[in-house]
Amino acid sequence: MLADPGRARMVLALGDGRALAATTLAAEAGVAASTASAHLAKLVHAGLVQVERHGRHRYYRLTGSQVGEALEALARLAPAAPVRSLREGTRAHAVRLARTCYDHLAGQLGTAIMGALIDQDVLAGGDATFDSGGSGRDRLSSPGWDCDYQPTDAGRAWMDDFGVKIATGSRRPLIRYCVDWSEQRHHLSGALGAALLTRLTDMGWLRRAPASRAVHVTSDGRAGLATTFGIKAP
Amino acid sequence: MLADPGRARMVLALGDGRALAATTLAAEAGVAASTASAHLAKLVHAGLVQVERHGRHRYYRLTGSQVGEALEALARLAPAAPVRSLREGTRAHAVRLARTCYDHLAGQLGTAIMGALIDQDVLAGGDATFDSGGSGRDRLSSPGWDCDYQPTDAGRAWMDDFGVKIATGSRRPLIRYCVDWSEQRHHLSGALGAALLTRLTDMGWLRRAPASRAVHVTSDGRAGLATTFGIKAP
DNA sequence: CCGACACTTCGCTCCCAGGCGAAGCAACGG
DNA sequence: CCGTTGCTTCGCCTGGGAGCGAAGTGTCGG
Numbered sequence: 001m002l003a004d005p006g007r008a009r010m011v012l013a014l015g016d017g018r019a020l021a022a023t024t025l026a027a028e029a030g031v032a033a034s035t036a037s038a039h040l041a042k043l044v045h046a047g048l049v050q051v052e053r054h055g056r057h058r059y060y061r062l063t064g065s066q067v068g069e070a071l072e073a074l075a076r077l078a079p080a081a082p083v084r085s086l087r088e089g090t091r092a093h094a095v096r097l098a099r100t101c102y103d104h105l106a107g108q109l110g111t112a113i114m115g116a117l118i119d120q121d122v123l124a125g126g127d128a129t130f131d132s133g134g135s136g137r138d139r140l141s142s143p144g145w146d147c148d149y150q151p152t153d154a155g156r157a158w159m160d161d162f163g164v165k166i167a168t169g170s171r172r173p174l175i176r177y178c179v180d181w182s183e184q185r186h187h188l189s190g191a192l193g194a195a196l197l198t199r200l201t202d203m204g205w206l207r208r209a210p211a212s213r214a215v216h217v218t219s220d221g222r223a224g225l226a227t228t229f230g231i232k233a234p
Numbered sequence: 235m236l237a238d239p240g241r242a243r244m245v246l247a248l249g250d251g252r253a254l255a256a257t258t259l260a261a262e263a264g265v266a267a268s269t270a271s272a273h274l275a276k277l278v279h280a281g282l283v284q285v286e287r288h289g290r291h292r293y294y295r296l297t298g299s300q301v302g303e304a305l306e307a308l309a310r311l312a313p314a315a316p317v318r319s320l321r322e323g324t325r326a327h328a329v330r331l332a333r334t335c336y337d338h339l340a341g342q343l344g345t346a347i348m349g350a351l352i353d354q355d356v357l358a359g360g361d362a363t364f365d366s367g368g369s370g371r372d373r374l375s376s377p378g379w380d381c382d383y384q385p386t387d388a389g390r391a392w393m394d395d396f397g398v399k400i401a402t403g404s405r406r407p408l409i410r411y412c413v414d415w416s417e418q419r420h421h422l423s424g425a426l427g428a429a430l431l432t433r434l435t436d437m438g439w440l441r442r443a444p445a446s447r448a449v450h451v452t453s454d455g456r457a458g459l460a461t462t463f464g465i466k467a468p
Numbered sequence: 469c470c471g472a473c474a475c476t477t478c479g480c481t482c483c484c485a486g487g488c489g490a491a492g493c494a495a496c497g498g
Numbered sequence: 499c500c501g502t503t504g505c506t507t508c509g510c511c512t513g514g515g516a517g518c519g520a521a522g523t524g525t526c527g528g
Contacts, residue, residue, distance in 0.1 A: 002308075003237030004516075022475060032518055037476055039516090056474045056525040070307035074236075238486075256505060266488055271506055273486090290495040290504050406497070 104193030338427030
C-alpha cells in the first residue's frame, strides 16, 4: 500500500493527522483526480485511511497513530527521498493560520471564532451523534462523528448588535459547518458564516489576500478579535 | 523495497537479526535462486541488508535495528498477512539448538563448544580484523569482521587426550569457522570440527537425527559436556 | 429548476518489475 | 585435477497495476 509513489505522497501529506479533501490529495500526489480516487479507495479498503463525507467534499485522514508511526519508521530508512514531499506538504502551512473557505472563514481563526461563538452562547452545539455509516444502501461510507449547531435567542440579538446582516430571501441554510482540514475541528459556514466574514472585512478587521485564500488580520482586527471573542490573533 | 512479497519474506526471515545464506532465503521466500539473488542485490544496494562472504556461502543480515523497527511498525498495520511468513520463519527454530553443518557442529551447541575451546586455550583467537570490502576489484563486496583461530600447544595435547583424531594426509585446513546463522557467532569447522563431531558421536554423547540436520544430546552427553566444556546442554 | 463543483466509475493503454531456466563463476572436497 | 555446490548474470516472458479522459452521481448555491 505504501509502496506506490502516488499513495505514498498522499499518506505523507496526511502524516501529521490532518484531514484533506480528495482534490487536495490529488494535487499533492501529482495525479489526476480519477487516479487519486482509486488510490484513496484502496487505502480506505486497507484500513489505513478513513473518509468523512461532508457536503460535496470527502475528507480523508489517517486511521490511527500506527500509520504515522510506520511512516516515520520507514522515513528513517530513507532520509533522502522524502524531503521533497515534506516540503510540498508545508505549502499548505502558509494558509493554515487564517484563510477563506469559499465565502467564510477557516483555519485557526475560523475554528477559534466558532469556539468563541459557542462559549458565548451565540450558538448551541447540538448533541453529538455517531453516524455509523451507510445504513442499508451499498454506497461506501465510513462511520464518523456528526453534530448540529443552532443559534440561540441571545445569539440572534448579538448578531443584530454586531452588525451581521443575514441575506434574506435566500434558501441557504443559516448555519453549516465544515471539517477544517488544518485544525481537525469545525468552522462556521452557511449564511451566518458568510455574513460574519463580510462584516469583519467591512469593519476593516480582516483583509483578504488578492490571489490566495489567505486572510490577513489588521491591527484593528487584532484588538477587536481580542475584546469581542477573546481571541489572541496569530 | 519492502513492498515486493519475495523481498518482504526475506526481510521478515532476517527480522530477528540472524544472518542467513542466499539459498536459505530463497527457500524462505519461495522463489528461485536467481530471483532471490536479484532481490538480495537490490536490498544490499538500498542499504537495508549487508553481505558477509564466507567461503562459498554469502550470509545476509539486516544492516541495522532501524530496519527491524520499520518492519515491526508495518506488521502492526497488517496483523493478518504476516502470520504465515512468521510461522515459516520458525521452522528453523527446531534445528537452532544443535545441528550439523555438513560434517561439524553448529547451532547453540556448536558456538558454545567453540567458546569453551577458546576459554580453555585449546584455540587462540587471532586478532580481529576488519575487511573493508573489495579492494580494487569491482566485484560487489561488503565490509565485515573477520578473524583467525589457531590451535595452541596445550590444545594439541588436549585433542590427543580427548581422542580427537585428525585425518592425516588431507589437505583440508585444520581450523575453519562458519558464521552461524542462528547464533550470529562463529562455530568450529574444518578438519578439527569434523573430527570433534565424530568423536562426540562415537562416545555416545550426541546422536544425529536420521532425516534432519538436528542433533540430539544424550544423557551421557549432557553430563560429559558439562564436565568437559562447562556447557549446560539445552 | 439549473449550472457549477467534487468525486467516483468505467474503459482503455502502456510499461515495468518479478519470475524462471540456462549458463557462467568461484570455492570447497577428495 | 575434477566433480559438486552456492551464487550470480543473462535473456526472455508475462501479468498486474498505475495512468488518463470521458461519462455518471450527488451536493451546493442562487
